[in-house]
Amino acid sequence: MKQKTALFTIILMALVFGVGVAWAQSAQAEFETGDVANQLYENGRYAAATQAYEQLIARGMANSAVYYNLGNAYMQQGEIGQAILNYKRAQALAPRDPDIAANLALARAQTVDRFDGGAPDDLVGIFNTAVQANLTFNQLALLALGLWFALGIGIIVYRQMRGGRGKTAVALATALTGVLFVISAFSLGSRIYDANNFPPAVIVAEEVNVTSGPGEQYTVQFALHDGAEVGLLETRGQWAKLALPGGETTGWVPASAVESLN
Amino acid sequence: MKRKLIPAGIIALLILVMMVWPALGQSPITAEVDRTSLSTDETVALTVRINGTTGNPTAPELPPLDGFQVVGSSSGTQIRVVNGAFSSSATYTYHLRPIETGDLVIPSISVTLNGQTYSTDPITIQVTQGNAPVQSGPVQGEPQAAPAELNGQDMYVEAFVDNETPYQGEQITYTFRFYNAVSLGNPANYEPPSFTGFWSDTEPEQVQYNTEAGGRIYNVNEVRTILFPTVAGEIIIEPTRLEVPGGFFTRGANLMTRPVTVDVQPLPPNAPADFTGAVGQYQIDATVDLTETRVNEPVTWQVRVGGYGNIDTLPEPIWPETPGWRDFDSTSTINTQVQDGRISGSQVYEKLLIPTEAGQLTLPAVNYTYFDPEQAQYLTVSTNPIMINVAPGANGETAMFNPDDTPTVGAGGEETVMETAVALKAIKPLAEGKISQPVTQIPIYWLLWLVPVFGVALHYGWQKRQVYRQQNSALIRSQQAQKKANKAIKQAQKQGSDPYASASQILLTYLTEKLNQPVQGLTQKELTVLLTDEGVATAVAQKAIDILTTCEMGRYAPVQDSHLQSDNLLDYTKQVIGELEKEL
Structure with missing residues (x-):
């Protein structure tokens, strides 16, 4: 009986491990040298370096370092919006990198627009922010799945055990796993929801008027400036509908003035 | 059949007429040009063809060609003997360069054959003004003289530099020329030397023109490469190779220029202390974006070094001390262009400065020392000092800007611009x-x-099943009794074990499991009662008893007169178990 349980557990673990390995392999990519781009940057030729980084990204070498360096190249040219956009792209891939966080903070400090109530005050919001600051989307997705497997295994082991202190320990561990699972699954769900309904975007024009509808004939409500971080709700022709943080204030800008992170 | 022949005949006739027609009315002299419209930069080839029946054709008399200059001519004859008949033809080609614009006319050309004079039709040619002066020549500069070695060859290459004794860092131009008097089927493959010892970043300039040498018109392809010697001493530029592929009518060729020796002069030893390596002719000027500012509000100081020379590798000016200012690393932008075969342009350096105190501050003059190879001496140029009025800061500060201050998060980010320049984390590999x-x-x-x-779910189901089996083991045994018995019979048959012993054993085990009580010790009578009590028909019960009896006897002596023989006993047992299963 015990042997069967052990076999079952091993199969489950092998499955989880196999999936992990497969993903690790898919992340392998051909390497294109970025020395030239970095050299241009170091020589102070930021416009040329920008082009070189963009080319590397277009050729598929899109990792956090390229986006970060591109962000720096834009910073050096005073293009705060593009800098923030690329720092955020870099941060999504390497959320724990202190350099990215530092430069993003510098770029944000130079933006004109300030939005109130940016930081969440509820428990879920705080937790979401903490998770986002430490895990990439894929890491979170795999963590939630891993906890789900652990929960399943915990339940099976608990049911299989005959009682005693061991069983109590397994019950506690399984309960803890369950709590962690619920939190991670909730965080994952809210990230998927945000990505689909409120995809992050950045204003990349020096100043742009936000109108009440998709066209210049509509009333100008207010203006946004380079580097303002917004949510992209909808694109219609040459116009894009934005939402300010919080999601309550919305308006339209020319699509060329805003760039989505994804 | 006939219907098909008629159109075929007509087609054949038509073809014959088409072949003969031109010959019928053909004049023995024709003139044609390779183009009827051209610019004054180009030449036109006039080909006069004379067909004679006997003897050598005489050369045509070329009329005065107003508006054209004959820059070359060539001729060829062809003699054919077909079926004993002798014919000859001659081709005379004249290369004409228009010296006027407008509609120019090549008048009719006459030739006398066998005492009779034949003429061609006049040809009108439209001439437009080209880019170059009417005299033609290379795209830029004066017409280039053809080298003395070029004397009637089909192709010729040469390479030279405009200055064989330049100073280190002085611009020289390496020129490669390909002279070609025949038409090439495919483009030639130009393989430049590596230019070791030189700095070269600009795209070589290519020009094309025609020149005349040894009575032939050559199309000249010229490639000019701008070089800056980076080391002093004798540098040999290895030969340039030109691979000319063979065409249908022409043979291929591999051409190579002579190596070119450049004797690079070192810069004179008396260099001023602030000389950092700039060679050429330069000016320097400085500007600021604001002449009025406040403490802690930045000013951009722009210094532009421009002129002729190797702009790309131009060293940065030595920045003077700026008391009263906090300065940040400069950034530079480069603009270059090739003008009259020389590289010119500028490097613009921008430095961000923050005034740290109020008052009238001065940005000092910036000096730039370079070596002028034309004057062969070191020269220094300077910017003018710039005065800037600095008012106290927005918050009344008149003292030092503290870089450790938290960036001001609020409208207007002027202060934070400066911090960015310092605090931006470096790029990553x-x-x-x-x-x-x-x-x-x-x-x-x-x-x-x-x-x-x-x-x-699977574990739950499996666990449930285990519990059920534990609780209902008798029932499960009863349910599986027939299956087990059949399996045992099959095995006994396969192993060839004693059928009497096996059959008895299998049947008794079956009944024990089915009835959930041991039957081994029961007498035949007791077993019959038990079976009938369980609802088994007497006939079926009797069959089971029969088997057990036969087995009992068979184990000790061969059974002769029974319908149950050892070879079918096991099959029969299986059949009876099947019948019992239905009843129980």
């Missing part, structure tokens, strides 16, 4: 790897979520 797809977009990710659900 680039490594392989690209973004992996979000795992949530892969279907298998979501399928994996089902695995624990199924795992727990």
Whole structure:
């Protein structure tokens, strides 16, 4: 009986491990040298370096370092919006990198627009922010799945055990796993929801008027400036509908003035 | 059949007429040009063809060609003997360069053959003004003289530099020329030397023109490469190779220029202390974006070094001390162009400065020392000092700007610009790897979520089953009795074990499991009663008793007169068990 349980557990673990390995392999990519781009940057030729980084990204070498360096190249040219956009792209891939966080903070400090109530005050919001600051989307997705497997295994082991202190320990561990699972699954769900309904975007024009509808004939409500971080709700022709943080204030800008992170 | 022949005949006739027609009315002299419209930069080839029947054709008399200059001519004759008949033809080609614009006319050309004079039709040619002066020549500069070695060859290459004794860092131009008097089927492959010992970044300039040498018109392709010697001493530029592919009518060739020796002079030893290596002719000027500012509000100081020379590698000016200012590393932008065969342009350096105190501050003059190879001496140029009025800061500060201050988060980010320049973390080395797809977009990710659900469900079901089996072991044994018995019979048959012993054993085991009580010790009578009590028909019960009896006897002596023989006993047992199963 015990042997069967052990076999079952091993199969489950092998499955989880196999999936992990497969993903690790898919992340392998051909390497294109970025020395030239970095050299241009170091020589102070930021416009040329920008082009070189963009080319590397277009050729598929899109990792956090390229986006970060591109962000720096834009910073050096005073293009705060593009800098923030690329720092955020870099941060999504390497959320724990202190350099990215530092430069993003510098770029944000130079933006004109300030939005109130940016930081969440509820428990879920705080937790979401903490998770986002430490895990990439894929890491979170795999963590939630891993906890789900652990929960399943915990339940099976608990049911299989005959009682005693061991069983109590397994019950506690399984309960803890369950709590962690619920939190991670909730965080994952809210990230998927945000990505689909409120995809992050950045204003990349020096100043742009936000109108009440998709066209210049509509009333100008207010203006946004380079580097303002917004949510992209909808694109219609040459116009894009934005939402300010919080999601309550919305308006339209020319699509060329805003760039989505994804 | 006839219907098909008629159109075929007509076609054949037509073809014959077409072949003969031109010969019928053909004049023995024709003139044609390779183009009827051209610019004054180009030449036109006038070909006069004379067909004679006997003897050598005489050369045509070329009329005065107003508006054209004959820059070359060539001739060829062809003699044919066909079926004893002798014919000859001659081709005279004249290369004409228009010296006027407008509609120019080549008048009719006459030739006398066998005492008779034949003439061609006049040809009108439209001439437009080209880019170059009417005299033609290379695209830029004066017409280039053809080298003395060029004397009637089909192709010729040469290479030279405009200055064989330049100073280190002085611009020289390496010129390669390809003279070609025949038409090439395919473009030639130009293989430049490596220019070791020189700095070269600009695209070589290419020009094309015609020249005349040894009575032939050559098309000249010229490639000019701008070089800056980086080391002093004798440098040999290895030969340039030109691979000319063979065409249908022409043979290929591999041409090579002579190596070119450049004796690079070192810069004179008396260099001023502030000389950092700039060679050429330069000016320097400085500007600021604001002449009025406040403490802690930045000013951009722009210094532009421009002129002729190697702009790309121009050293940065030595920045003077700026008391009263906090300065940040400069950035530079480069603009270059090739003008009259020389590289010119500028490097613009921008430095961000923050005044740290109020008052009238001065940005001092910036000196720039360079070596002028034309004057062969070191020269220094300077900017003018710039005065800037600095008012006290917005918050009344008149003292030092503290870089450790938290960036002011609020409207207007002037202060933070400066901090950015210092605080921006450096770029990272680039490594392989690209973004992996979000795992949530892969279907298998979501399928994996089902695995624990199924795992727990399966375990639950399996556990339930175990409990049920423990609680109902008798029933399960009873349910599986026939299956077990059949299996045992099959095995006994396969192993060839004693059928009497096996049959008795299998049947008794079956009944024990089926009835959930041991039957081994029962007498035949007791067993019959037990079976009938359990609802088995007497006939079926009797069959079972028969088998047991036969087995009993068979184990000790061969059974002769029974219908149950050892070879079919096991099959019969199986059949009876089947019947018992229905009854029990």
